[in-house]
Amino acid sequence: MSELETKGVSRRDFLKVATMAAGAVGLPAWAGEKMAEKAASSAKPPVIWLHFQECTGCSESLLRTSAPDVAQLILGLISLDYHETLMVPSGYQAEKSLEESMEKNAGKYVLVVEGAIPTKEDGIYCRVGGKTAMETLKKVAAKAGAIVSIGSCASWGGIPSADPNPTGAVGVNKLVTDKPVVNIPGCPANPYNLLGTVLQFATFGTLPALDDLGRPKFAYARTIHEDCPRRPHFDAGRFAQKYGDEGHKAGYCLYKLGCKGPATHANCSLNHFVEVPGAWPIGIGHPCFGCTEQKLGFRMPLHDTVDVERPTAPGTYPAIRPDHSVVTPASVGVAGLIVGGLVGAGYMASKKLSNDTEKQGKE
Structure with missing residues (x-):
């Protein structure tokens, strides 16, 4: 912690960002404290970023996160051993850093991949250090303890894979098939979804529950439409x-x-970017583009409408009415049920995680 304190980052701020990361993956506050405790020790999770x-x-979105400034905290929470954009060395020195981290932390490091992988046989696209992207990916992935695809490009191809896809760009999970790959799509992806996933693996040795596309359910189980602040207007026909x-x-x-929100699974409407309220497409008045969905983003014309996946109105708020000045007993009761349910769910999640941790310790 002394290193962070010299940079003006207090212990309170350090705990705050770890707690936010824990909350991002649906873990209780005490899990965030445990993450911060481990991150503050010498056992920081090693990360190789390709x-x-x-x-x-x-x-860039990760560096612009502030709660507090992740640019200052990144070396306090994780050990970023290789990142071509942020590291000081280049050339042979950079390649040496990569090789040393792979050997020293074999089976323990988290591999984060940003960007699609070209698969054309001639290998003229995206060569780094004299190696093709496919060669580097397979080599580094072979010794990784966990693999995370950050952004739509690494998750399923993104912009590089848009028709006619001249480089044969694909996502990581098309090439790495012998171990699980966590996809965190988005253009860009929300950095807290990544940070929470990495810290969960480092602290508890587990990955978040994933959907059938390899995306963490905590962030991609619901459509943007379900939690959109403009949803009441949709239900009212406005x-x-x-x-x-x-x-x-x-x-x-x-x-x-x-707007592609009715068919796009993401938590943008709940977890805005760089902690600025309204800092997401719909928040600034633009339709959702569907960047987290392979069948929508960079595939479907911007102004074409999509089928509404879950058309029924949610039961957590009433339909829009001209007058909202009266708080009825019914609304107070509904609010009480919601808060009570959330508290109960948080308690059960905390209890389950505690039991799981105890079992792992005994084993």
């Missing part, structure tokens, strides 16, 4: 018809402008 076909946007009209200015639903 870049392939991408724009570095996922790395839609913006074009950019800048009265409905658009009033915050009406953007579905008719081509």
